[in-house]
Amino acid sequence: MATSRMAAARTPRGPRASRARAAAAPAGADRRVRLDLDRRRAQLLELGIDLFSKHSYEDMSIDGVAEAAGISKGLLYHYFRSKRDFYVETVRAASRRLQLLTTPDPALPPAARLRAAIDAHLRYIQEHGPVYTAVYRNGVAIAPEIREILDQHRGVIVQYFLEAMGATKPPPLLRTALRSWMAMVEGASLDWIDNPVITRDALRELLVAGYAALIAKTVELEAEADAANAIRAD
């Protein structure tokens, strides 16, 4: 059970799929087979990111995926129920990958930590621009589950910031400020993919400046609200 959970943590996938597999997993003998399956599945999802970068969802077929993977359609169906399922799981894997890449490095001081995370984000979208754009623009229309994946992704990023601040549940102002900033990052990313007219360094500095301003204003507004409450309490 522990091994199965570890394997699930290593190869990103839907909670339903991993739970189903964990329940079906034999006690220990077939562990190597299962790890092989997990690795194969992860490779297919890697391929998915590449394929959906080059082809639209409509233009992609299960035959095309099987051909690109060099496996039979039957074997592909062993891993994914449908093209739609393959798409959703590919996006989920990309989200996990991006979460890993942008995990704050505690060895760095706060400002450098933010810069490093934004750099990692921008490098990723520079490399995977078409699929990033396709997911944010059309993903939800293809499969409503994409909204959940994107929301969950935002939740993870918020959590990164809160952990750095030693907070758990963000107060309303901070919550709104972080969500606003993330919308800026997403919008700036989509715009930059379409119009890469400024350097990655310049875009990173814009995003850092936006973050700093929103957090400074949040602190100021919270102090004002506290002062007003203190006067009322007198």
Add this chain to the structure above:
Amino acid sequence: MATSRMAAARTPRGPRASRARAAAAPAGADRRVRLDLDRRRAQLLELGIDLFSKHSYEDMSIDGVAEAAGISKGLLYHYFRSKRDFYVETVRAASRRLQLLTTPDPALPPAARLRAAIDAHLRYIQEHGPVYTAVYRNGVAIAPEIREILDQHRGVIVQYFLEAMGATKPPPLLRTALRSWMAMVEGASLDWIDNPVITRDALRELLVAGYAALIAKTVELEAEADAANAIRAD
């Protein structure tokens, strides 16, 4: 011809529709009839904003629209080819309305001008939250024309800022900064509609702070780039 253009300016609509109508318009005799038609059409679009605030696109029927408007289905088809057309034109009208509401007031000093425009935007979405959310989340899936309307809307807002700065075509950094800020406004708006946990004043101040920081950083980065170019030119 001039009158027809004026009427078109007063009652927002698609460029194709207004051009077709202008071409078909008689020399002057039926002017009052046409103005009545335009007014009636504008009223129907007003009703559309209200209807799409309360019902999803799927739940809305042409019969329902006709009933709510108190006119026959046949007469409704005189104004709009289909439910889809009615939806697209409603969104276009809402975009024009929001553009009008957020037009910068030249009588105000720059900072107050920005605050007034953001306030107008936030009041509008406070009043029309469900339709704003529906358009940004599902509009493009319903009709691809919605993307053009949203892009055109962003272009108009960029133009407001450029005019205030006395610029015409924005340099790359300013362009990216303005686009990033608008993404922040849209994302913050959508989040605030779902989670109205802070006051409108607080959200406005966050958005103003974000704007000021992005513009200040743009100026700084441009000065750095200019200095680097000057050294290279030596």
